[in-house]
Structures are given as C-alpha cells and as structure tokens.
Amino acid sequence: MAEFLSLKEAVSRHINNGDTVCMEGFTHLIPFAAGHEIIRQEKQDLTLIRMTPDLVYDQMIGAGCAKKLIFSWGGNPGVGSLHRLRDAVENGWPNKLEILEHSHAAMASAYEAGAAGLPLAVLRGYVGSDLPKVNEQIKFIVCPFTGERLAAVPSVRPDVAVIHAQRADRKGNVLVEGIIGIQKEVVLAAKRSIVTVEEIVDDLGASVNACVLPSWAITAIAEAPKGASPSYALGYYDRDNAFYKEWDGIARDRETFQAWLQENVFEKGAA
Amino acid sequence: MSLEYTSSEMMSVTAARALTNSMTCFVGIGLPSEAANLARLTHAPDVTLIYESGTLQTKPDVLPLSIGDGELCESALTTVSVPEMFRYWLQGGHVSVGFLGTVQIDRYANLNTTLIGDYRKPKVRLPGGGGAPEIATSAKEVFITVKHSKRTFVKDVDFVTTVGFGRDGKARDSVPNIGQGPTVVITDLCILKPDPETKELLVSSLHPNVTREDVIAATGWDIRFAENLATTPEPGTRELEVLRDLKARTHFHHN
Numbered sequence: 001m002a003e004f005l006s007l008k009e010a011v012s013r014h015i016n017n018g019d020t021v022c023m024e025g026f027t028h029l030i031p032f033a034a035g036h037e038i039i040r041q042e043k044q045d046l047t048l049i050r051m052t053p054d055l056v057y058d059q060m061i062g063a064g065c066a067k068k069l070i071f072s073w074g075g076n077p078g079v080g081s082l083h084r085l086r087d088a089v090e091n092g093w094p095n096k097l098e099i100l101e102h103s104h105a106a107m108a109s110a111y112e113a114g115a116a117g118l119p120l121a122v123l124r125g126y127v128g129s130d131l132p133k134v135n136e137q138i139k140f141i142v143c144p145f146t147g148e149r150l151a152a153v154p155s156v157r158p159d160v161a162v163i164h165a166q167r168a169d170r171k172g173n174v175l176v177e178g179i180i181g182i183q184k185e186v187v188l189a190a191k192r193s194i195v196t197v198e199e200i201v202d203d204l205g206a207s208v209n210a211c212v213l214p215s216w217a218i219t220a221i222a223e224a225p226k227g228a229s230p231s232y233a234l235g236y237y238d239r240d241n242a243f244y245k246e247w248d249g250i251a252r253d254r255e256t257f258q259a260w261l262q263e264n265v266f267e268k269g270a271a
Numbered sequence: 272m273s274l275e276y277t278s279s280e281m282m283s284v285t286a287a288r289a290l291t292n293s294m295t296c297f298v299g300i301g302l303p304s305e306a307a308n309l310a311r312l313t314h315a316p317d318v319t320l321i322y323e324s325g326t327l328q329t330k331p332d333v334l335p336l337s338i339g340d341g342e343l344c345e346s347a348l349t350t351v352s353v354p355e356m357f358r359y360w361l362q363g364g365h366v367s368v369g370f371l372g373t374v375q376i377d378r379y380a381n382l383n384t385t386l387i388g389d390y391r392k393p394k395v396r397l398p399g400g401g402g403a404p405e406i407a408t409s410a411k412e413v414f415i416t417v418k419h420s421k422r423t424f425v426k427d428v429d430f431v432t433t434v435g436f437g438r439d440g441k442a443r444d445s446v447p448n449i450g451q452g453p454t455v456v457i458t459d460l461c462i463l464k465p466d467p468e469t470k471e472l473l474v475s476s477l478h479p480n481v482t483r484e485d486v487i488a489a490t491g492w493d494i495r496f497a498e499n500l501a502t503t504p505e506p507g508t509r510e511l512e513v514l515r516d517l518k519a520r521t522h523f524h525h526n
Contacts (some may be wrong), residue, residue: 026324027337027339027340028324028339071399073400073402074398075399078300078335078337081397081398085396089396090396103402104400104402105404108356108357109357124408125404125405125408126404127449128437128442129400130385131404178350179325179326179339180350181353182352185352232341239337239340241525241526242526
C-alpha cells in the first residue's frame with residue numbers, strides 16, 4: 001500500500017545518491033515540486049531519464065544533481081534550448097554530464113517494456129538515422145518469424161519513478177487525467193515510486209476506464225498543490241507559457257540561474 | 272485583389288495547401304503546426320491532426336507552444352498514452368502525413384536536429400530527435416517546412432537525426448514496411464520535390480517575385496531546377512486573414 005509522506009520525507013527516504021531516477025510527465029503533470037526538493041536535498045550522481053528533460057531537468061542539471069541523462073528531446077518546447085543542459089554538455093558545467101539519446105518512439109517503447117517486465121523493447125525504428133552510431137543501447141535484431149530487421153533497445157527499469165497526478169483518495173489510489181503520457185508505465189517499471197498530487201480526496205470521481213494507479217502499485221504519495229507548475233495539471237491550472245519563455249533568459253547565464261535557484265528553490269522550503 | 276504578404280506568410284499558406292481533408296497528419300511543433308491548423312481553418316476543415324502527446328483529432332483554437340498544451344487535449348476527440356500514440360497509431364500505419372520542421376536539411380532531405388559540429392565535441396547542441404525519426408519512416412509520406420538559408424540547406428547534414436533518403440539517396444530502397452519519405456519541402460522561397468530517380472531535391476516551383484538566383488544564393492549545394500518550373504500561386508485574402516487572426520490569438524494567449 002502507498003504510504004502518505006511529506007514530500008521532504010518521500011525524497012529523503014526513497015531517492016539515494018547514484019540512483020537511476022525517471023521523473024515523467026509528457027509536457028503535462030511534470031513533477032517540479034519533487035525536482036526542487038531533490039535539489040534542496042542536494043542529491044548527486046543521479047542518472048536522470050526523461051523523454052523531454054524540460055525545465056525540471058535543466059534546473060536539476062544546473063544544480064549539479066546529475067551525472068548522466070537519457071532522453072529523446074532536450075529543448076524548451078516552442079522557445080529554444082535548455083541552456084543548463086547545453087552548458088553541461090558543451091562545457092562540463094557544473095560537472096560533466098554523460099548523455100545517451102533516443103527517439104521518442106524508442107523511449108516510449110522502453111518504458112512500456114519496463115512496465116511489462118521485459119528486458120528489451122522492439123520497434124520499427126531508427127531506419128537510416130545516425131543515432132545508433134552514437135548510442136550503443138540501440139541494436140538491431142531480425143524477426144524470427146518474418147526476417148524483418150527491427151530496432152531493439154533495453155527496457156527502462158529505474159530505481160525510482162517520480163510523477164505528478166491530479167489526485168489521490170485516502171487509500172492512496174491515484175487518478176491521472178488528460179495527457180497521461182507514460183505516467184502509468186514509469187511507475188510500473190520502477191522499483192520504487194513517488195507520486196505527488198494536487199489534492200487528497202474522499203472519492204477520485206474516476207470513470208470506468210480512467211487511468212488509475214492502485215495504491216498497492218505505488219510506494220509513496222505526497223500532497224503537493226501546484227506541484228507541476230510551471231507545467232500544468234488539467235482541471236487545476238494552465239501551463240505557465242510566459243514562464244517557459246522567461247526561463248530562456250534566466251538559464252542562459254550561470255549567475256542569473258544560480259540567483260534564481262537560491263531565491264526560488266533553496267529559500268523556499270517544501271510545501 | 273490580394274493583400275500584401277510576407278515571405279513567411281507565403282511559406283505558411285503554401286505549406287497549408289499541401290494538406291487535404293482526407294489526410295491524417297502527425298504534426299510537428301512550430302511551422303508545421305501553424306500550417307496544419309491554417310489548413311484546418313481554411314480549405315481542409317476535416318483534416319485529422321495528431322500531436323505526439325497523444326492527442327488524436329485535435330482542433331486547437333490557438334497554436335500550442337508545446338506539443339502538450341492543455342488546449343490540444345481539451346479540443347481532441349480523445350487522448351491516448353504516449354506508447355499507444357507511437358506504437359498503435361503511428362507504427363500501426365494510421366498516419367498518412369508526417370509534417371516536420373528541421374534545423375538542417377541536405378540534398379537528400381535528411382534532417383538534422385541533433386547538433387552542429389562533431390558529436391563528441393558539438394559546436395551547438397540542438398534538442399535531438401523527439402518523434403521525428405519514426406514519424407519519417409512510419410508515416411506514408413513526409414512534408415517538410417523550413418526557412419530557406421545557406422545555414423539550413425547544406426550539402427550534407429552534420430548528423431542524420433531523421434532520414435530523408437540517406438547519404439546516397441538509397442536508404443529507403445529495399446527496406447520493407449516504411450513510408451515513401453519526403454514528397455515535398457516548402458520554404459519561404461520555393462517548393463522542392465525529390466527527383467523520382469535520384470531522390471535529390473529539385474526546385475519545382477518558385478514563389479512570386481523570387482528568382483533562381485535567390486534560391487541558389489540560399490542553398491549550400493549546386494541546386495537544380497525542374498524543367499517545367501512553376502510559379503507558386505499567391506496567398507488568398509481569406510488565407511491571410513485567417514493566418515493573421517490565428518497568430519494574433521496565439522500571441523495574446525501565450526503572453
């Protein structure tokens with residue numbers, strides 16, 4: 001059964017230095033509050049996996065939490081670069097960052113395979129691309145039935161999954177609505193999971209086919225209102241597109257980034 | 272009597288015209304999204320638009336800043352998970368057109384969105400592949416829209432993130448179960464199409480008031496022109512008005 005913890009306690013107890021951590025949410029429901037708590041607790045040497053690193057990993061990479069990043073699209077959507085990610089890759093600041101990159105189709109398949117308990121995912125992918133030349137995780141296999149050449153990538157099976165969701169009921173069952181991305185897959189693929197939610201309610205109000213994660217499939221739940229901002233939580237608040245644009249200026253420069261981090265993450269405790 | 276228009280508007284309107292009502296289009300963010308929604312709001316109201324965030328048959332009122340804005344989900348017929356999007360709907364063969372943008376494109380329509388320079392020591396690190404590598408092979412055909420410049424139109428891309436026809440124009444030959452690849456590239460100067468034999472991009476139509484010399488000066492290889500070179504029709508008044516309204520709504524919404 002999921003245990004209700006404060007966000008501080010959940011991060012402290014379930015995320016260790018050196019862990020492989022997947023913080024997912026495809027544009028929607030990105031777990032920013034949890035990311036900030038990881039920064040405050042100065043976790044280090046994390047292998048971070050996420051399809052779209054987004055601002056949350058830009059912040060964690062700039063804060064020195066990561067040693068390796070596995071991803072498939074590393075930009076600020078509709079705005080431009082993730083400058084902290086670029087500074088780490090191009091200049092090794094604040095520390096060297098190893099990267100391993102995939103396509104979205106491969107990563108989505110790898111999460112699904114992780115949830116299914118398989119060692120690999122198979123897809124019709126990477127045809128003619130140079131990505132297999134720079135990522136040794138990408139291999140090709142021959143279908144034993146048809147002879148077709150297909151791509152194979154290892155499944156994602158992280159130490160910890162961290163996601164945000166709309167709400168949990170008092171037993172710890174969680175409802176995810178809207179763009180559900182790979183929230184279900186990453187929780188099922190991981191050894192441990194932390195789910196932050198907008199609120200805890202008596203009744204989830206879920207329709208019969210809704211995306212519900214049962215309490216017994218989750219390790220810890222922490223209430224974190226606005227925990228996905230500046231991304232969004234459908235039904236609660238909109239994406240703060242103005243902040244995504246503003247981030248470009250903040251993250252471009254090491255000093256403005258560090259000042260932002262000090263004021264907005266370190267000096268603000270967990271909710 | 273048509274309105275005055277910019278080269279960017281010419282590009283968006285021309286790109287929109289490539290889409291028809293019967294198409295199911297997997298839409299990339301940025302210029303493709305602008306063109307696809309312009310098509311939906313003008314001549315192709317029934318075109319099916321799909322974004323990689325899992326939103327099927329979406330009808331946003333403003334252009335999304337990201338591929339997963341709430342607007343896309345709320346105006347969609349339904350929203351599926353990301354693995355379902357890529358595995359069932361794209362790889363399963365339900366997408367007729369992949370509409371992509373790029374940072375670099377070469378003479379065989381290979382796309383680079385990974386980096387400029389050498390992979391281990393990049394001059395500029397770019398976002399990476401995202402959905403494009405498999406959109407380009409699983410969609411039945413691919414449309415590309417990008418602004419024309421020597422930095423963008425290079426003889427050979429620094430990195431093939433997403434295959435057009437490969438370094439030699441033959442990458443799709445004898446690969447089963449993939450689409451035909453890029454069929455049209457729309458820029459702010461012209462329309463290019465692959466030569467049916469060699470797959471090298473040829474200019475098939477020049478936009479009004481654009482010369483061959485303009486295109487040659489903005490292209491990083493010895494660009495060739497089709498024998499029956501056409502002139503692209505000008506944007507219509509309604510197309511321009513709808514495009515400007517869409518961009519004004521979008522600007523207001525995101526600021």
